Amino acid sequence: MDDLTIRLGVQELIGEYAERIDEDRLEEWPDLFADPCRYLVISRSNHEAGMRQGVMYAATRGMLLDRVFSIRRANLFEPHRYRHVIGPIRVKSVNGNTAVVHSHFIVARIMHDGVTTLFATGRYLDRIDISATPYRFSGRIVVLDSDKIDTLLAIPL
Amino acid sequence: MSQSGLTAEHGVPWPSNGISEIPFRVYTDQEQYRREQERLFKGPTWNYLCLTVELTKPGDFVATTVGETAVIVVRDADGAINAFVNRCVHRGNLLCLERQGNVREFGCIYHGWIYNLTGQLTGVAFEHGVQRQGGMPPEFRKEEHKLQRLRVAVLGGLVFGTFSDVTPDLETFLGPDVTRGLLRVMNRTPHVLGRNTQVMPNNWKLYFENVKDTYHASILHLFLTTFRINRLTMPGGIFINQDGGNHYSFAKLDYQAEDQEYKNAGLRSESEFRLRDNSVVESVDEYGDGVSVQILTVFPGMVLQQVRNTIAVRVIRPRGVDKTELEWIHLGFDTDDEAMTERRLRQGNLIGPAGYIAMEDGCIGGFVQRALQYNDDGAGLVMMGGHEAESQPFRASEAAIRGFWKHYRALMGD
Numbered sequence: 001m002d003d004l005t006i007r008l009g010v011q012e013l014i015g016e017y018a019e020r021i022d023e024d025r026l027e028e029w030p031d032l033f034a035d036p037c038r039y040l041v042i043s044r045s046n047h048e049a050g051m052r053q054g055v056m057y058a059a060t061r062g063m064l065l066d067r068v069f070s071i072r073r074a075n076l077f078e079p080h081r082y083r084h085v086i087g088p089i090r091v092k093s094v095n096g097n098t099a100v101v102h103s104h105f106i107v108a109r110i111m112h113d114g115v116t117t118l119f120a121t122g123r124y125l126d127r128i129d130i131s132a133t134p135y136r137f138s139g140r141i142v143v144l145d146s147d148k149i150d151t152l153l154a155i156p157l
Numbered sequence: 158m159s160q161s162g163l164t165a166e167h168g169v170p171w172p173s174n175g176i177s178e179i180p181f182r183v184y185t186d187q188e189q190y191r192r193e194q195e196r197l198f199k200g201p202t203w204n205y206l207c208l209t210v211e212l213t214k215p216g217d218f219v220a221t222t223v224g225e226t227a228v229i230v231v232r233d234a235d236g237a238i239n240a241f242v243n244r245c246v247h248r249g250n251l252l253c254l255e256r257q258g259n260v261r262e263f264g265c266i267y268h269g270w271i272y273n274l275t276g277q278l279t280g281v282a283f284e285h286g287v288q289r290q291g292g293m294p295p296e297f298r299k300e301e302h303k304l305q306r307l308r309v310a311v312l313g314g315l316v317f318g319t320f321s322d323v324t325p326d327l328e329t330f331l332g333p334d335v336t337r338g339l340l341r342v343m344n345r346t347p348h349v350l351g352r353n354t355q356v357m358p359n360n361w362k363l364y365f366e367n368v369k370d371t372y373h374a375s376i377l378h379l380f381l382t383t384f385r386i387n388r389l390t391m392p393g394g395i396f397i398n399q400d401g402g403n404h405y406s407f408a409k410l411d412y413q414a415e416d417q418e419y420k421n422a423g424l425r426s427e428s429e430f431r432l433r434d435n436s437v438v439e440s441v442d443e444y445g446d447g448v449s450v451q452i453l454t455v456f457p458g459m460v461l462q463q464v465r466n467t468i469a470v471r472v473i474r475p476r477g478v479d480k481t482e483l484e485w486i487h488l489g490f491d492t493d494d495e496a497m498t499e500r501r502l503r504q505g506n507l508i509g510p511a512g513y514i515a516m517e518d519g520c521i522g523g524f525v526q527r528a529l530q531y532n533d534d535g536a537g538l539v540m541m542g543g544h545e546a547e548s549q550p551f552r553a554s555e556a557a558i559r560g561f562w563k564h565y566r567a568l569m570g571d
Contacts, residue, residue, distance in 0.1 A: 041511070046351040053351025053487040056511045057502055062434030066384075067506075074383040076517050148354045148482070152519035153511035 001130070003091075010101050010128055011089055013135045018084035018105075021156060026071060029156065030064035034129050037061060038139040041157055043147045044122070055153055067156065077154045079112040082119065097131035098138065107157055109150075120157055121145045168192050168571045172536050176401075176562040177544045177555075181533040184360040184526065190478040196568050197457045198224025198475075201324040202402075203310065203317040203331075205459040205472050206230045206240055208347060208486075210314065216259045216274065222474055223318060224458070228307065229253050229263070230316060233274035238311065240318040241276040241304035252304075276304035312336070313343030315470070317455075331455065332398030334548070338405035338453045341444060342463050345490035350501060355483045355510040359522030361458070361475040362561075364483060367518050368452060368460050368471075369557035371395060371406050372541050377521060380513040384432050386415075393450070394550045395557055401546045402456025402564030404557040410449035410465075412442045436503045437513070440465035443497075454557075456564050464514070466497070467504045479526050483519075485509050 042054030109119035127139035207219040218231035227243035245265040271280030286292025307318035310327035393408030460471035542554025
């Protein structure tokens with residue numbers, strides 16, 4: 001597989017990820033992951049210290065589906081949406097069926113009353129399964145620049 | 158109590174001498190907030206500082222806060238743990254700007270004043286001037302200047318500090334029940350699995366009350382009932398100490414029956430109300446006593462939780478009358494194998510800023526705060542389970558909240 005094909009496939013996956021979250025198509029979000037997988041939202045300070053506890057963690061697609069169902073049916077919070085802006089996508093290496101990909105993001109949070117704030121910034125550290133199209137995340141670590149989360153984290157980043 | 162003379166003689170008025178009607182203005186009044194810093198956080202209370210495992214070697218330090226006050230905790234050359242206010246005696250500059258580290262001494266970056274690990278001033282830059290000009294006056298003696306000390310106590314690997322000379326010793330302050338509850342959870346050597354800080358748009362007391370509120374849990378947090386988990390919960394209870402401010406509540410779980418329930422559920426047809434992956438709640442009875450939830454508080458700002466196999470210290474840090482930072486310090490123990498660590502991490506989805514049974518607590522206080530904005534006359538009611546603050550063998554009660562107000566009123570003198 002040539003380099004450009006991989007880059008396009010990776011870009012499509014990462015764009016699709018942001019679109020499914022930001023357009024409130026959360027039910028389709030777990031489909032972007034392999035099963036088992038590793039999805040972890042963690043602060044930079046925890047990650048750099050080698051600590052593994054984050055704020056959101058899934059090891060299987062089932063856990064991702066449970067997260068979506070809980071957001072929809074079990075958890076109570078004020079309605080809000082995100083807007084992801086993804087920076088340049090860097091394919092760091094390709095090894096067999098796995099591409100290691102880094103990108104960075106900022107996420108604005110738009111509350112139901114229109115109040116918009118900068119909610120999170122950070123990096124995506126991805127392992128992407130490129131053995132079939134469309135590509136899927138076998139691992140996505142969301143490294144948050146800040147230790148602090150305003151109010152709560154309901155929707156995945 | 159250096160500033161108590163500057164604060165008003167009386168705080169927010171109360172409707173009665175009781176503790177089951179809480180005037181709303183205690184959550185909105187700026188002067189009340191200032192009095193709380195003096196009388197509670199700097200008063201006769203024990204405040205969480207750090208873990209002993211963060212201070213293993215001489216010179217290991219942690220910079221933290223007690224209430225709003227910046228504090229340094231450090232292990233000295235003799236192995237003792239010292240705590241002092243993070244403020245240079247010279248011009249009041251922050252001495253220590255890093256959260257954690259190891260030092261031989263503390264030096265102020267502003268004018269180079271130096272303190273040893275007991276907080277004693279040992280060096281003053283250009284103390285004798287330059288070329289016999291300038292310098293400190295002859296009566297100045299370094300020995301007479303030291304950083305403001307806190308008393309320190311350690312229990313179960315947790316380090317506490319108090320500003321007050323009259324605070325009773327830590328175990329007396331906690332009372333026998335809460336001491337027992339703390340030592341039950343902290344029965345091994347802990348390590349930090351990770352930290353998170355949640356910034357909440359509400360007065361600190363609204364969060365502390367929420368933690369002590371055993372009434373709301375099954376109503377506000379729909380996760381467990383939605384997924385039909387935890388129906389096997391057996392009765393628990395609440396222990397409240399004499400002064401009222403410290404407590405722990407607990408509930409038992411029939412672990413074996415729950416395990417069987419999962420297996421049976423797996424045989425039945427897939428329900429949309431079933432978790433697709435049970436590992437987020439699959440727990441082991443690591444304390445061997447059947448208790449699956451124990452929530453413990455230490456007045457005025459610490460929580461120690463065991464929710465199934467998640468262990469965490471939560472520190473409540475007031476940051477203004479309507480802002481609170483809540484630090485979650487997630488713990489594992491030296492006896493954990495990889496399976497236990499993975500279990501704790503998966504169950505970690507239950508707690509913290511994104512916790513299935515905790516995220517609502519991050520916003521509910523803000524909703525109250527918003528409702529009270531310029532509308533803080535009157536009083537709220539905390540009468541579930543009576544008007545007193547005594548230990549109870551059931552949890553449909555607000556007794557632990559009343560305990561908070563009992564201790565609060567005693568220390569605030571209102």
